[in-house]
Every structure is written in structure tokens, then in C-alpha cells.
Amino acid sequence: MSQTNHIEKLATAIEAMDMAGISTLVKDALAAGLTPAEVLSKGLSEGMRRVGVKFNAGEVYMPEVLVACDVYFAGLNIVRPLLATNDETIIGTMVLGNIHGDIHTVGKQVAMPVFEANGIRVIDLGENLNDNVFVEAIKKHKPQLVGLGTYMTSTFMHTAETVRVITEAGLRDQVKIICGGPAVDAEAARRMGADDAADDAWEAVEKIKKLLGRA
Amino acid sequence: MSKIVDQWVERLKGKLPPVGEMTHWERLAAAMDLKKTDMVPVAPELDYWQITYAGYSHKEIYNDVDKTTDACIKTWADLRCDAIWMYIDISHQIENFIPAEKRPEHFILRGDKDYLLFKPIAHTLDEAIALYETKAYERYINDSRAVTHYTPHMLQLLEFQEKMDRQVPVILGMATPTNYAETVVEVQNFLRWMVVEPEDKMRHYLNLCLQERLASLEFYREYAAKNGCQFMCLFGGARTWGPKHLDKFADVDRIFAEKVAEIFPYTFWHHCGHNLPKALDMISATRGVKGVQYDMPYYGQTVTWPEWFEEVARKFHGKQCAMNAPTTQLACHGTSQQVSEMVDQFIDATLPHTTACIMPGCEIDSFTPVENVKAMIDTARARRIK
Known part of the structure; x- marks a missing residue:
């Protein structure tokens, strides 16, 4: 599977509130050579961005958003210890x-x-x-x-x-x-x-x- | 017979100047019956505010029924709103689920001008279901504030209402099943469960909540309706639900509201939240509900306030009285001029389509300046309806 596919699967898992699958998807993405920062910014964060778009469009509501957040955190907890501390993405x-x-x-x-x-x-x-x-x-x-x-x-x-x-x-x-x-x-x-x-x-x-x- | 009530009746009965051509009761009732009124009624939810307005602290009235009632009547006597809101805090919602010795750990009484904070009493859906299945709320009711504080306070206010020959109505409040369903477990837990728990299990929990509410309604029939109460505010939950969740689960609130309206002829519904347009559709189709105290939909709100007022008024045409304005935030932190302007905007946008009542979408905060409360009253009083 290409790195692009791994990233897409991560983002989709957040949107789909896939708590059962997120851990494996993150580990697979890391094993495929994606950096922890890429997993976070291009995969998990992209998923949250999409959830935000749907929320603002009235396609999903707070119950779904909360569960999507839980899935995001489950993924984040795996990559957080691996992230460089001087991350330039921090604003x-x-x-x-x-x-x-x-x-x-x-x-x-x-x-x-x-x-x-x-x-x-x-x-x-x-x-x-x-x-x-x-x-x-x-x-x-x-x-x-x-x-x-x-x-x-x-x-x-x-x-x-x-x-x-x-x-x-x-x-x-x-x-x-x-x-x-x-x-x-x-x-x-x-x-x-x-x-x-x-x-x-x-x-x-x-x-x-x-x-x-x-x- | 209550001494505090008799003192106020002696001081006020036959001695108050009229406000307009209708009594307060007639004005609010007519608006909710969609009939012509002499002026737009004003009935802001002053439950917390009136305590400090009258010079008491929340700690002071916590266990003192007479002072609680005194505050409510004094506020009405001074301001002459078109209703008296019974004072209520959230302790009554969960105290009767837990034994007395456990209650202190679930409550925090905040500052003198603040209110009671509670911690949830169940953390999982199974725990919440067990609370209801074992009817915990029946075991611990007798020494709860619902019985020791609110019932006598309610009876005192209704005694005042009757002894004053129904010049002014007393508004009582009941939380809906979804409100209870969220309250006892904390709203964020409930919201998650709507997605991750089996639908039939959620349905079972909500049905248990409905049964408890219907049992409570029997109490209100016996002690409120039979003592003259006719005006009932339903406090809705479901404020952050989506349309799908409302379709799936909110029927428990509709069933409850219709039962309440069979007992209390002037039932109205307090509802705010993310999915307000959809919720208002549901409420406006609920049999017997004569008014809706509403707020703003929190996102996607590209409309201005006057546009939103008009949209809701059109929705309620021929069905309900629209109750709003100003926002509680503006009432607390705006100027009197801004409060007055928003009241005018609400009346202008609403009256062409349905009746209106000046009643901000939520309770008036304790820190709201007196002049802002007076501004909402004075603005409505200054406008005679031709």
C-alpha cells in the first residue's frame, strides 16, 4: 500500500469514528515509513479537519464529533511519544x-x-x-x-x-x-x-x- | 397557611396600581392562547437573579424556604413582571437518586451570587440504567430538597397566586426525560453513547427516564395543579443532538410534553441548542405546547437576530407564542440601550406572525444589572398593541 493510501485510511478512520481500527492503522502507517509528524498532520489531523467541515455544514453533530475526537486521541497517543519536541508546526x-x-x-x-x-x-x-x-x-x-x-x-x-x-x-x-x-x-x-x-x-x-x- | 405569604398579601392586595388594561395573568395567558393582548407580556426567567436582587445570597436561601419565597415575591412586587418564576436549582434533579450521606460529594455551592454545581451520579450506561431500574429516586426522595425545600416553596408561591386572586401566574418548571438522561450521567457521556452504544439499550434508558418523569408528573398533578398552577415550563435536554438523534430518541420528550400539557393548560418549552431549527419543528408540532422559550442556533448562524426572530415567528404562526429577547449574555453584559433595542427588534419581527413574550432564552444571570432587567420590562410596557 502506498504512503498516500495509509494517510487516506487514517483520515477516513477519524471521519468514520473507527475506534477499533485506528491503532492498527497508525502502526501500519509508521511501519510503512511515514514519520510520526506525517501520521499526525496529514492523517489524523486531516481527519479532524474533515470532521470540522461536516460539523459546520450540519452533516454531523456533537455526538459524532466527540467520538471522532476519541479516535483522534487514540491515534495521537501512539505517535505523540515519537514526535520531535522542536516541532516547527507549533504556532x-x-x-x-x-x-x-x-x-x-x-x-x-x-x-x-x-x-x-x-x-x-x-x-x-x-x-x-x-x-x-x-x-x-x-x-x-x-x-x-x-x-x-x-x-x-x-x-x-x-x-x-x-x-x-x-x-x-x-x-x-x-x-x-x-x-x-x-x-x-x-x-x-x-x-x-x-x-x-x-x-x-x-x-x-x-x-x-x-x-x-x-x- | 404561610406567614410570609400572608404578610405580602396584606401589603400588596388591592394596593398595586394596574399595569395596562389586563392583569398579568390575563396578559400572559392571552399571548399563549394566541389572542390579542394590551402589550407584550414580560416574564424573564429570574429564578437565580431574584435571590440576589432581594438582598439574599444563594447560600442564605439554600435551606430557607421563607427567604426563597420572600425573594420571589419582593422581586415581582418591585418589577411587576407578568409572571413569578419559582426559584429552583439543579439539586432537586439528582438528590433523590442518592442517599443523604453521599450528597455532599456531589454538590458544590459556589459563591454568594452563584449557584449549585453537581457532579454526575452514574458514569456508565449500565450504572445509569441500574439507578432507574432499581428506582433509586423513590428510595431517597423523602429527605431530598425536592421535598424539603422546593415543595414548600412551590406551595407558598401558589398560595400567594391564589390569595392575590390570580393577578399574576406562578411559573413552575419540570425537566424533560432527555434533560434527566443527560444530567445524571453528564452530557458528554450521553452524547458518546448515542453513537457507540446499542440503540435498543439507549432506548431502554430513555424509556426509564420517561417513566420516572411521568411518575414525577403525578406529584405535580397532585401538589401543583390542584393548588392552582397552570403555567409550566419544560426544560429540554438534547441541546447538542443532531437531527438523526432527535428523530431516534426525542420522542420521549414529545410524549412527556403532551402529558404535561394535559394537566397544565399553559405549558411552554424551553429549548436551546445546536440543532434548534429541527428541534423547533418538533416542538411546534407537539400537542398542547403553547409557547417556546428559544435561543439561537449556535452555528451556521448566518442570519441576524431579527431574521432569526422572524424565521421562528413564521414557524410558530397559528401554533405557539414566541418567547425570547434579549439574549441572557446581552442582558448581563450589554447596555440598557442595547437591551431595549433587542427587545424592540424581537417584538417587531415576531408580532406580524404570532404572539410574543419577552423572555430571554435562558435564566437571567445573577450578575445581570438591575437597570438591564428594567430596560426589558420598560421597553415592552412602552409599546401598546393597537
Whole structure:
């Protein structure tokens, strides 16, 4: 089988939510001579990109996207240890976590693979985070981006408080802050002091690229 | 008989100036009956907001029924909305599934102006099915907040409604089967299972959820309907489902809604989510549902708000009252002027096609400025319907 076929099979497996087959497909692709970076960027990430296109076209919805993400992660977990650490495809680092009071991981679980597939290194801080967790994470990881995940309208409203704490710690100028989740609103996010907001992961990638000057 | 209710009735009955030519009850009921009203009714979902507006913290009212009721009535007396929303938090949805000693580990009471957070009570579909098959919710109901807090609070508000001669209706809320199905396991787990679990197993789980909801409905028939409740808000789940999933599984909500509407003449449905156009089609065809509190479809939303208002109003023509505006985000973080403009846009786009009610698509956040809530009320009140 050609390397192109291996790549296509990987992308198709993500689209088809083939959890049972992904591990073998990744190993076969590596054995065929594809580099881990090629497996990730041309195969797995291409699959996530296609899922994004279908999501935005209303051809698939959140249930399918979540399972596709699980398949992506299953493949990523095999190639991640093999990837070079100085990967030039990385455009930025994000500390990502669910805002105080929100335990729903549904958005974050979709955002992480989509972000990683687009060159955004994600450090997952967890859920229901005290605002100071973001402050400590910014100090520790020196990210360019902070991602505030929120599933509900009421927790989205906590953005102002999180931004205030980051600002009072003197860190606001060091990071771009973007909110994500089904109930976010970009205008409201900006009024609360964040830089932007997106209600799906692919839209978020475009906005992140703009924030980083990489669009 | 409740002292707090009697105090308010003595203070208010016969002493309030009229608002328009109709009573609050008449106005909201007429809009939901698709009849002419003197002005567009205003009934924002103030359940969290009214607690802090009245000067209480959420911690303070957590176990204090009188203060909870006091907050709701005070808010209505000050603002004169066209309904009183019963205060409710999500504890009532899962407390009766778990023994008292286990509850603390499932709840986090957030800040003074915030609300209750819960952790899921089942992590696999088998666990969730077992909870329902063993009727765990019946075993632990008696000392749950559903019984100790919400039932007395509900009865107090209904007592106020009746003693005030039904000037203003009390709105109660019930979660739909899909809402419960998602809540007890966390939504992300449920969503995955719709894809990876056998369809008949999911169907079995949803049917169990439906049975529990129908049993709960009997309680509401006995304690709410018989005490005067006529206005019921259904809180839908399924907000991130696709059309295929709605077709496969959402019939449990439709069945439930139709049963609710047989008991409560003014039943309306709160629904938001990714697949809103499809969900609204389903809801607008549901027998007995007289209004829909809706939000924006979250993606593919190339339409403007006025265009979306009009699209929904056309869909509801001759069927339902459209309930929306402003967005809860705008209410919380916009200016009064922006709130007022959106209310006007909603009314302008809706009234040519169906009746309207000013009711943002979700609950008003505790941090929403008072002047913004007043702006939505004042804007609607300023417009008389000819």
C-alpha cells in the first residue's frame, strides 16, 4: 500500500469514528515509513479537519464529533511519544481549562484535538478551576493563549472574574484569552475583558490564528 | 397557611396600581392562547437573579424556604413582571437518586451570587440504567430538597397566586426525560453513547427516564395543579443532538410534553441548542405546547437576530407564542440601550406572525444589572398593541 493510501485510511478512520481500527492503522502507517509528524498532520489531523467541515455544514453533530475526537486521541497517543519536541508546526501554546463552576468536558474534549491538529499545543488544566489555577499555569507554562471553557450561560458569565484575577496578577498583557462553548458570545466575552470567543472548535482555531497574528 | 405569604398579601392586595388594561395573568395567558393582548407580556426567567436582587445570597436561601419565597415575591412586587418564576436549582434533579450521606460529594455551592454545581451520579450506561431500574429516586426522595425545600416553596408561591386572586401566574418548571438522561450521567457521556452504544439499550434508558418523569408528573398533578398552577415550563435536554438523534430518541420528550400539557393548560418549552431549527419543528408540532422559550442556533448562524426572530415567528404562526429577547449574555453584559433595542427588534419581527413574550432564552444571570432587567420590562410596557 502506498504512503498516500495509509494517510487516506487514517483520515477516513477519524471521519468514520473507527475506534477499533485506528491503532492498527497508525502502526501500519509508521511501519510503512511515514514519520510520526506525517501520521499526525496529514492523517489524523486531516481527519479532524474533515470532521470540522461536516460539523459546520450540519452533516454531523456533537455526538459524532466527540467520538471522532476519541479516535483522534487514540491515534495521537501512539505517535505523540515519537514526535520531535522542536516541532516547527507549533504556532502557540494554550493553557485550557473549564471555568469555575463548570464540570462539562464536552467542549474541551473536542477543542483539544482540533487545536492540536492545527498546531496549538494544549495544556489541559482540568475542570471547575479556581481562577488562580490559570494564574499559576500562565506563570509556569508561559503560554501565548488562555482558553476558558464553559458549557452554560451562567458559567460563561464568570469570565469577567477570571480575567480580573489574571489582570491583577499582572499577566493579562502576556496572553490572549479566548472563551469557548455553546453558550458563549464574542461581544459579551470582549465586554468581560477576554479577547474573543467561539462556539465551535474550528471557529476558535481561526480566531486564535488571528489573535496570534498567524491568519 | 404561610406567614410570609400572608404578610405580602396584606401589603400588596388591592394596593398595586394596574399595569395596562389586563392583569398579568390575563396578559400572559392571552399571548399563549394566541389572542390579542394590551402589550407584550414580560416574564424573564429570574429564578437565580431574584435571590440576589432581594438582598439574599444563594447560600442564605439554600435551606430557607421563607427567604426563597420572600425573594420571589419582593422581586415581582418591585418589577411587576407578568409572571413569578419559582426559584429552583439543579439539586432537586439528582438528590433523590442518592442517599443523604453521599450528597455532599456531589454538590458544590459556589459563591454568594452563584449557584449549585453537581457532579454526575452514574458514569456508565449500565450504572445509569441500574439507578432507574432499581428506582433509586423513590428510595431517597423523602429527605431530598425536592421535598424539603422546593415543595414548600412551590406551595407558598401558589398560595400567594391564589390569595392575590390570580393577578399574576406562578411559573413552575419540570425537566424533560432527555434533560434527566443527560444530567445524571453528564452530557458528554450521553452524547458518546448515542453513537457507540446499542440503540435498543439507549432506548431502554430513555424509556426509564420517561417513566420516572411521568411518575414525577403525578406529584405535580397532585401538589401543583390542584393548588392552582397552570403555567409550566419544560426544560429540554438534547441541546447538542443532531437531527438523526432527535428523530431516534426525542420522542420521549414529545410524549412527556403532551402529558404535561394535559394537566397544565399553559405549558411552554424551553429549548436551546445546536440543532434548534429541527428541534423547533418538533416542538411546534407537539400537542398542547403553547409557547417556546428559544435561543439561537449556535452555528451556521448566518442570519441576524431579527431574521432569526422572524424565521421562528413564521414557524410558530397559528401554533405557539414566541418567547425570547434579549439574549441572557446581552442582558448581563450589554447596555440598557442595547437591551431595549433587542427587545424592540424581537417584538417587531415576531408580532406580524404570532404572539410574543419577552423572555430571554435562558435564566437571567445573577450578575445581570438591575437597570438591564428594567430596560426589558420598560421597553415592552412602552409599546401598546393597537
